[in-house]
Amino acid sequence: MSDIRYDLIHDEYVIIAPERLRRPDCFFIDADSRKPGRDDRGKCPFCPGNEKMTTKEIFSIRDSGEPDTPGWRTRVVPNLYKAVQIESPWRSEDAGLYEKWAGFGAHEVIIDTPEHKERMDGWSLQEYGDWLRTLRYRVMELRKDIRLVHMSIFKNHGHYGAATQSHPHTQLIALPVVPKMKRESLRHALYFYREHGRSRYATVIGKELHERERVVCESGRFVAICPFASAFPFEVAIYSLEERKISLSEFDDGDIEELSEILSEVFEALYLQLGNFDFNILFDIPPLQKNYATEEFFDDLPDIWRFSIRIVPRIYRMGGFELGSGMMINPVAPEEAAKLLRKDTKSR
Numbered sequence: 001m002s003d004i005r006y007d008l009i010h011d012e013y014v015i016i017a018p019e020r021l022r023r024p025d026c027f028f029i030d031a032d033s034r035k036p037g038r039d040d041r042g043k044c045p046f047c048p049g050n051e052k053m054t055t056k057e058i059f060s061i062r063d064s065g066e067p068d069t070p071g072w073r074t075r076v077v078p079n080l081y082k083a084v085q086i087e088s089p090w091r092s093e094d095a096g097l098y099e100k101w102a103g104f105g106a107h108e109v110i111i112d113t114p115e116h117k118e119r120m121d122g123w124s125l126q127e128y129g130d131w132l133r134t135l136r137y138r139v140m141e142l143r144k145d146i147r148l149v150h151m152s153i154f155k156n157h158g159h160y161g162a163a164t165q166s167h168p169h170t171q172l173i174a175l176p177v178v179p180k181m182k183r184e185s186l187r188h189a190l191y192f193y194r195e196h197g198r199s200r201y202a203t204v205i206g207k208e209l210h211e212r213e214r215v216v217c218e219s220g221r222f223v224a225i226c227p228f229a230s231a232f233p234f235e236v237a238i239y240s241l242e243e244r245k246i247s248l249s250e251f252d253d254g255d256i257e258e259l260s261e262i263l264s265e266v267f268e269a270l271y272l273q274l275g276n277f278d279f280n281i282l283f284d285i286p287p288l289q290k291n292y293a294t295e296e297f298f299d300d301l302p303d304i305w306r307f308s309i310r311i312v313p314r315i316y317r318m319g320g321f322e323l324g325s326g327m328m329i330n331p332v333a334p335e336e337a338a339k340l341l342r343k344d345t346k347s348r
């Protein structure tokens with residue numbers, strides 16, 4: 001059983017989840033050489049044929065077969081080692097200054113593809129599309145639950161990306177509280193819009209498309225940029241070029257197709273530059289509901305927010321300065337990273 005606890009000193013929530021300790025780690029044994037340690041396909045819980053090793057599926061895109069049997073292209077299951085669970089009571093305990101929630105929320109694993117591929121440059125456009133359509137469906141479903149206010153969708157890939165399974169998978173965590181980082185980002189978005197009459201996204205994307213120094217590639221609906229103040233080497237952000245398009249749940253199939261193409265192009269270029277690398281992918285999802293924590297921004301979201309994805313290569317480990325200050329030191333200038341990536345993309 002987990003708790004969501006409020007840290008009064010840092011004005012932030014922390015999830016205390018002892019169950020997460022029991023996770024098997026396929027990268028653990030041979031972590032130093034970055035080779036998966038126990039990568040036995042017969043035992044991979046995410047490979048077709050091993051459906052009984054996971055919890056029961058809550059969604060799948062399938063060509064054939066019953067739930068929890070082979071024939072799927074993507075599969076969604078509750079995380080066996082969950083940080084929060086939907087069965088927990090939805091209430092905060094009256095602990096005074098020590099606010100505590102009884103681990104309520106959703107923690108799902110999306111098995112991205114039946115293929116046990118360890119590199120994302122091997123994904124077909126069909127695989128990217130199925131993956132994004134599955135994520136879109138889960139966002140649309142979970143936003144119907146009015147108790148869930150914040151959602152994180154992220155992909156941990158490789159040992160330094162904090163993955164414990166090598167089969168391609170994505171995680172989704174939805175919570176009844178909004179993390180401080182998201183609250184501050186929303187407040188900043190609102191104040192910027194009020195001051196400038198346009199969103200910070202419109203401002204940044206306009207400048208980047210004009211200067212082109214940090215643009216990696218673009219399509220009609222999306223652009224990939226190495227952000228001006230990239231926190232990590234070779235970090236790439238993908239933005240929707242359309243105003244008022246703020247979440248995956250608003251995407252039509254044309255958006256999904258174009259996003260698949262630009263993701264595929266960016267990953268091809270990243271692998272050419274970095275070889276086999278560990279990374280995180282972060283979807284910046286806006287709040288799902290209007291409540292006491294989000295009412296200040298919620299009705300303005302279409303004006304102040306924009307759909308974005310961050311791809312964060314994990315080449316260097318984080319040190320004490322970064323942990324203590326929240327400020328990163330990045331040894332690779334984003335202009336240089338974009339120049340190197342641009343020469344490996346089709347639209348150079």
Ligand SMILES: [Zn+2]
Pocket residue numbers: 041044045046047115116167
């Ligand atoms: Zn597998």
